[in-house]
Amino acid sequence: MQHHSHAVGCCPHCDAPIEERRVLITYERAGGEAxxxxxxxxxxxxxxx
Ligand SMILES: [Zn+2]
Known part of the structure; x- marks a missing residue:
């Protein structure tokens, strides 16, 4: 069984799981982190x- 890295969420367009290593940038905004x-x-x- 392959180990996959932690997914941070899903694509709002196609619902594919998005892995943490694909994150380009995180930023603070009103209501939390985006x-x-x-x-x-x-x-x-x-x-x-
Ligand atoms: Zn997508």
């Missing part, structure tokens, strides 16, 4: 949900 990551399916920059 991040941008590259989706492995869309290869687009998304905000994981």
């Amino acid at each position: 991040m941008y990551a590259t989706c492995p399916e869309c290869t687009d920059v998304v905000r994981p949900e």
Whole structure:
């Protein structure tokens, strides 16, 4: 069984799980922390949900 790294969320477009190593940047905003990551399916920059 393969070990996968921790997923931070899912792509809002295609629902693919997004791994922590795909996160480009995290930032603070009102209400908490937010991040941008590259989706492995869309290869687009998304905000994981
Ligand atoms: Zn996607």
